[in-house]
């Protein structure tokens with residue numbers, strides 16, 4: 001399946017497409033053959049143009065995007081295609097495990113859903129975006145993976161109770177909850193954040209995590225076993241400038257993780273959190289533009305110290321480890337995977 005140019009298409013995909021390469025050469029002759037361009041293969045054009053060492057005017061960027069919109073691209077990222085096509089050779093480390101994944105329609109949630117299903121997990125895909133959630137299910141089914149999709153807003157207890165109940169009704173147990181759905185806030189000064197914006201970020205990123213844990217823990221406590229992985233962020237351990245609500249919500253996720261880990265440590269239930277830095281997903285695609293609008297120019301972002309954003313697949317590998325018995329001695333861990341951002 002093909003699609004036209006959109007803001008999520010990465011430099012690497014552009015370089016692989018003959019027509020797109022010609023257009024890039026026409027508009028950005030000074031950059032196309034530079035090592036920087038290849039290093040930025042995981043970046044979108046917006047992310048590239050936000051790099052301090054890159055100087056692309058907004059006029060050039062707009063005309064470039066306009067020309068790119070006349071050609072077609074593959075729908076799935078190469079990494080997703082590889083993961084799907086390699087699925088048969090994967091060890092079935094999650095065979096028989098029932099795994100709920102929230103935010104399964106995109107980014108880290110989608111990559112994790114595919115990986116966990118490819119390794120034998122029965123995946124329950126939760127997202128409020130029905131279209132993208134069903135697309136993830138199609139990808140899972142494309143290699144014979146097992147699972148189903150539930151549309152739910154993680155910030156609403158009625159929806160959370162529903163996806164938990166549907167999982168138990170269908171599979172009779174819950175082995176793993178990957179509590180991952182989250183939203184970004186607009187970069188803005190603390191004093192300008194409205195109560196509504198603050199509440200929405202806290203509702204999804206913190207209350208959504210709390211509700212998922214609360215209702216799944218009821219099931220896991222009865223079972224006498226279980227494993228929860230929450231998605232926090234580097235903003236769970238240090239502040240990000242102009243992101244007060246998001247920082248507060250993710251600090252809260254780390255707090256909930258540790259609080260549950262200590263309470264259930266002798267009950268066979270492990271609770272850990274992952275802290276990504278910058279991951280190339282739809283969440284971060286809009287960040288350069290938002291930074292521009294906010295007037296705040298960070299020194300490190302969006303380079304990350306390692307020189308690139310992570311692929312969602314790289315986070316999915318950590319999720320798969322935490323979701324497996326290989327991580328059996330880990331609980332209450334706040335696991336950083338941030339390309340050195342917090343060093």
Ligand SMILES: NC(=O)c1ccc[n+]([C@@H]2O[C@H](COP(=O)([O-])OP(=O)(O)OC[C@H]3O[C@@H](n4cnc5c(N)ncnc54)[C@H](O)[C@@H]3O)[C@@H](O)[C@H]2O)c1
Pocket residue numbers: 102103104105106107108109126127128129132152153154155180181182183184204208231232233234275276277278279280281282283284
């Ligand atoms: N991308 C990054 O750089 C980054 C860094 C640190 C942490 N994170 C965290 O990783 C998690 C996943 O982010 P991503 O980058 O994959 O983003 P993404 O936008 O690609 O995916 C998030 C998914 O969550 C879903 N979602 C959002 N709100 C929801 C709600 N209320 N109910 C149900 N589903 C909802 C969206 O529809 C989407 O499919 C988030 O918690 C995010 O805060 C991301």
